[in-house]
Amino acid sequence: MCGIAGIFHLSTPKPVDPARVERMCDAIAHRGPDGKGVWTAPGVGLGHRRLSIIDLAGSPQPMASTDGRAMLVFNGEIYNYRELREELRKGGAMFHTDGDSEVILAAWQRWGVDCLSRLHGMFAFAIYDLGQRTLFLARDRLGVKPLFLAPLADGSVIFGSELKALTAHPLLRREADPLAVEDYLTWGYVPDSRSILKGVQKLPGGHYLLLRHDAPMPQSVQWWDVSFAERRKGSTADLEAELLHLLRQAVTSRMAADVPLGAFLSGGVDSSSVVALMAESSASPVKTCSIGFDVAALDETGYARQIADRYHTDHRSRTVSQNDFTAIDDLAAMFDEPFADASALPTWRVCQLARENVTVALSGDGADEALAGYRRHVFQRNEDRLRGLLPLGLRRPVFGALGAAYPKADWAPRALRAKSTFLSLAASSEEGYARSLSVTPPELRDRIYSPDFQRLRGDYRGEQPLEELMRRAPARSGLDRAQYADLKFWLPGDILTKVDRASMAVSLEAREPLLDHRLIEFAASLPEPLRTQAGQGKWLMKRTMRRYLPDDILYRPKQGFVTPIAEWFRGPLAAEARAIGEGAALARTGWFESGAVAEIAAAHIAGRVDNSRLLWQLLMLDRSLGRLGVAG
Structure with missing residues (x-):
């Protein structure tokens, strides 16, 4: 497990300053305290921080292929590398290490982009092929290992395992994407389809990019997907x-x-x-x-x-x-x-x-x-059965009215918390599932956004990418589509x-x-x-x-890691809750109505409603924007 970073010039292959790549790697030194390395050539620079797991002394990176025609930086583990190495050796490949990194290089040289389907594991890697003058960036099937990238004004593309590797580059602009803020308030995180910084992208799981000198920035290519369209037979x-x-x-x-x-x-x-x-x-x-x-x-x-x-x-x-809760700044x-x-x-x-x-x-x-395994999956399946019995034209007014009238009873037993169920049944399967998965519903987001932010956001809603993903899913049922989106x-x-x-x-x-x-x-x-x-x-x-x-x-009820943030915001973090709307970074953006945020905090502190998740979202947003030095 490691950290990687690099610079690639799409236009004229300009020299890459090794010190600049090293600074990017140093920003993610925690990912690899056991070793580091930088390699540069005209138009490209690759950097690596190593956490030694397999072949502790024998697989330093950046790593060259046996013939010296390809260079690799790699974050992750390939679990079937021994079997692949034997297959490649029988085909004439030579190996000088006992690790998985050299196997990736040999697999690339044998099979090209098709090597990805043979790799079993978690990975994000970059291979520069000196003969083809291409940079191959790839991410594992499910996105276990991260990879951020951004095109810059000088014609280069930078990439790294974490956003902080990119922000170490002096040419990266630090301007917030308002649509990412809408995404974040919807889900509690910025999904892979967007980044908090304009211009920064995340290579999606199961995708690759093949960059060439003297060529425009290409679109990523999906190399793996999961299908729910077939049904296994058998007892x-x-x-x-x-x-x-x-x-x-x-x-x-x-x-x-x-x-x-x-x-x-x-x-x-x-x-x-x-x-x-x-x-x-x-x-x-x-x-x-x-x-x-x-x-x-x-x-x-x-x-x-x-x-x-x-x-x-x-x-x-x-x-x-x-x-x-004193670890808030560490988390940010x-x-x-x-x-x-x-x-x-x-x-x-x-x-x-x-x-x-x-x-x-x-x-x-x-x-x-x-x-x-989530309760929402059971609800989705049951609700879809009811949706199948009643047309949307009937469900939307009936259940919509019930959902609007029913109180938000956070204090009540689960069986009596019907508001979200009514609102879900009033919507399509995709809209209902997005509501069940989201953290802050659209009506509450609209309440706290300023008019200026609402103009920036326009018609976009954070639920839209997930709903569209469900509609396009290779699936048979609403449950299939929900799991695909998950x-x-x-x-x-x-x-x-x-x-x-x-x-x-x-x-x-x-x-x-x-x-x-x-x-x-x-x-x-x-x-x-x-x-x-x-x-x-x-x-x-x-x-x-x-x-x-x-x-x-x-068969006991699922709990998972639960943090007592509701109690924190009524106790030791009550003052923080009251001040969130006027937090330094948030106030500078002008995105939120401080009065509305103050009312939400007061209602929570008084115990009238549980607004702890929204308060935690706003607190973490304030801390993160402050650390990134982001302009609104």
């Missing part, structure tokens, strides 16, 4: 056996490392499944770690301990205080772009705990998206961004076995009843893991 027992095989294969392939390896263990189904399968194939106790809160209702460490005892793991846990620095998933804080803390003993940690991320939009924008930044901030490699693409493709083909059944998500996975996990782990 439940056969599909269960196939799923178990894929789970074992995914976990064991990610246990290869030349450094200490462990796992995150929350006590939920996914991380517990990963730990169980690790223990099954490990000769020594698995190193596990978990984070809890000093608020009993939010603490899951007891469930984690139950699994640790069951599999005799070498387990460590740590309690995070309610007063851990870590993510660069505004990022308001409050579970980033405990994720960072568990990464810090893991890094004390291991360099690689396996996580349970991805199963909810692939196997329909995998292509929510997962890389929120979950994978959170884990990447939090782990790399402490120089820890996080691996996601449940995002093995073979497992994802299998899950997408499952009949709907094997995904959701009797109000339960991940039905087949839970059935498959019964031999490993007890029912109180498999």
